[in-house]
Amino acid sequence: MTALLRYHTALLLRSQRWLPPVLLYGAFLAVGVQGGGPVLDSLGYAAAALLPVTAWLVRICATQEPPAARSVTAAAAGAPRAHLAALLAATLCAAALGAVAVIVVALISAPSGAAHQVAVPRPAAAGAGLVAGAVCVLLGLAVGALCTRPLLHARGWSLAATVLLALLALVGGGSPARYAVTGLVTGSRNGVVTLPLLPLLAAAVIAAAAAGVASVLTPLRGADGGRAAS
Amino acid sequence: MGRRYGLGGPWVLRGVDLDLRPGTLVRVQGANGSGKSTLLRLLAGIVAPSEGRITGRPRTAYVPERFPAALPFTAAGYLTHMGRIHGLGRRAAAAGAAEWLERFGAAAYARTPLGELSKGTSQKVAVAQALLADPELLVLDEAWTGLDTPAREQLDLAVTELVTAGASVVHVDHDPRRPAGAADAVFRVRDGRVEELPAEGPSRAGREPGRWARIVAVGPPGAPLPDALPGDPEHIAGEDGGTVLTVPAGYSDALLRALLTARPPWHIRHLEEAEEAAASPSATAVTAATTVHPTGTGTKA
Numbered sequence: 146m147t148a149l150l151r152y153h154t155a156l157l158l159r160s161q162r163w164l165p166p167v168l169l170y171g172a173f174l175a176v177g178v179q180g181g182g183p184v185l186d187s188l189g190y191a192a193a194a195l196l197p198v199t200a201w202l203v204r205i206c207a208t209q210e211p212p213a214a215r216s217v218t219a220a221a222a223g224a225p226r227a228h229l230a231a232l233l234a235a236t237l238c239a240a241a242l243g244a245v246a247v248i249v250v251a252l253i254s255a256p257s258g259a260a261h262q263v264a265v266p267r268p269a270a271a272g273a274g275l276v277a278g279a280v281c282v283l284l285g286l287a288v289g290a291l292c293t294r295p296l297l298h299a300r301g302w303s304l305a306a307t308v309l310l311a312l313l314a315l316v317g318g319g320s321p322a323r324y325a326v327t328g329l330v331t332g333s334r335n336g337v338v339t340l341p342l343l344p345l346l347a348a349a350v351i352a353a354a355a356a357g358v359a360s361v362l363t364p365l366r367g368a369d370g371g372r373a374a375s
Numbered sequence: 376m377g378r379r380y381g382l383g384g385p386w387v388l389r390g391v392d393l394d395l396r397p398g399t400l401v402r403v404q405g406a407n408g409s410g411k412s413t414l415l416r417l418l419a420g421i422v423a424p425s426e427g428r429i430t431g432r433p434r435t436a437y438v439p440e441r442f443p444a445a446l447p448f449t450a451a452g453y454l455t456h457m458g459r460i461h462g463l464g465r466r467a468a469a470a471g472a473a474e475w476l477e478r479f480g481a482a483a484y485a486r487t488p489l490g491e492l493s494k495g496t497s498q499k500v501a502v503a504q505a506l507l508a509d510p511e512l513l514v515l516d517e518a519w520t521g522l523d524t525p526a527r528e529q530l531d532l533a534v535t536e537l538v539t540a541g542a543s544v545v546h547v548d549h550d551p552r553r554p555a556g557a558a559d560a561v562f563r564v565r566d567g568r569v570e571e572l573p574a575e576g577p578s579r580a581g582r583e584p585g586r587w588a589r590i591v592a593v594g595p596p597g598a599p600l601p602d603a604l605p606g607d608p609e610h611i612a613g614e615d616g617g618t619v620l621t622v623p624a625g626y627s628d629a630l631l632r633a634l635l636t637a638r639p640p641w642h643i644r645h646l647e648e649a650e651e652a653a654a655s656p657s658a659t660a661v662t663a664a665t666t667v668h669p670t671g672t673g674t675k676a
Binding site: 148149151152155156159160210211213214216217218219220221222223224364365 | 416419420421422423425432435436437438439441442443444445446447448456457459460461462501504505508514
């Protein structure tokens with residue numbers, strides 16, 4: 146699995162396909178986060194924006210191999226494992242990006258609540274921000290895995306479904322990401338920092354289920370994206 | 376097992392019941408579009424059967440018919456990644472990559488990005504990735520297409536070595552004499568069914584006449600001929616305690632290697648190209664050809 150992860154990560158980083166989602170994330174943060182702003186609000190924003198970015202990275206990783214190379218990898222490692230590795234490589238890259246973003250945001254924001262009435266210690270805020278970020282990354286993995294190969298092959302539908310599902314995962318009632326992010330924003334108002342551990346657990350279960358289903362379906366739903374030439 | 380497109384799509388293959396034995400070379404034949412490639416992809420584990428199942432999964436390598444992989448790696452970099460995915464360590468993968476590029480005469484392209492390689496050199500990279508980790512099951516989908524003659528011979532040799540070492544090799548190729556003429560089993564794909572044709576195996580059917588190699592080897596006193604020699608050589612006792620072995624020319628390199636690396640090693644006294652298999656009058660002394668199926672993981676489909 147390590148070799149597969151290294152392969153897919155190298156593929157992602159060298160292909161420069163990571164650039165658009167990472168630039169988008171940078172733009173999100175530049176618009177929504179201001180130096181000296183309330184730390185938990187800024188972290189909530191940084192965490193929420195991670196969800197669509199992760200979904201995008203997962204889509205990129207799941208489709209970045211040309212079909213011939215994908216067949217070769219699938220034969221060597223087993224099609225489900227090869228697909229799972231692609232999903233996980235994207236998730237790990239998104240997690241690294243999110244961790245850097247959370248730490249930078251925690252450092253440049255003011256250690257206080259909304260309207261600067263209550264004090265919010267930076268380390269505790271950063272911890273909560275990291276957990277909320279993890280929740281969003283895991284849900285992004287689920288969204289990305291369900292909206293690309295092998296479940297959705299056509300690029301247009303795949304893109305539309307990713308955007309729609311990412312939005313739903315952020316604002317839909319009952320979504321762990323929504324709980325985690327609103328937890329941060331509420332904490333900013335009353336000065337109580339809570340670690341969103343329950344949403345993290347729920348997100349992990351959802352992500353595992355989505356990635357598992359996608360991986361198991363990979364060899365069944367034409368690893369070649371449709372009809373194979375005979 | 377069977378395989379079809381989508382949930383309600385047409386069946387490509389149905390009612391397939393095959394047993395892949397270790398140490399065998401299998402040729403798959405059938406018309407264009409008959410489902411040969413689908414059968415190979417099923418055997419390689421790239422796609423799963425829609426009904427039924429495949430049991431036993433040896434270490435597998437697959438070579439596609441065309442490998443126009445525009446990946447952001449150099450040839451050596453890609454092979455090293457693949458070697459590690461096949462389970463080799465970092466050093467072994469890098470060394471294997473260099474060795475196989477060298478064997479296929481593509482060492483000069485080791486630092487060339489894959490996207491800039493010619494079609495033939497890309498195919499060499501695809502073949503090299505499959506061979507560098509000594510697979511137990513090698514699946515070749517017209518892998519010879521696009522290779523130059525020396526590379527084709529290297530691939531023939533590598534296939535022979537793998538089969539000798541107990542691996543299963545399944546291939547599709549429109550040249551029935553490849554590799555080196557022999558197949559231990561032939562699967563014919565027709566109308567969505569796969570049937571196993573009578574083995575042409577170690578029989579000499581279909582082989583080019585006149586392309587035989589005769590090797591005179593001297594073994595350690597009293598030592599029997601090693602088991603499972605490449606090409607199933609016909610052997611008779613020669614002069615001065617030597618043994619005369621006759622194999623199809625395509626197997627001669629592999630046979631020499633097997634003899635020289637046997638324990639204890641054999642001494643090669645003489646090597647010549649022979650006109651026909653059993654030119655010697657003692658053709659009756661030819662031992663019955665035994666196809667050896669070493670125990671190991673097989674793939675039952």
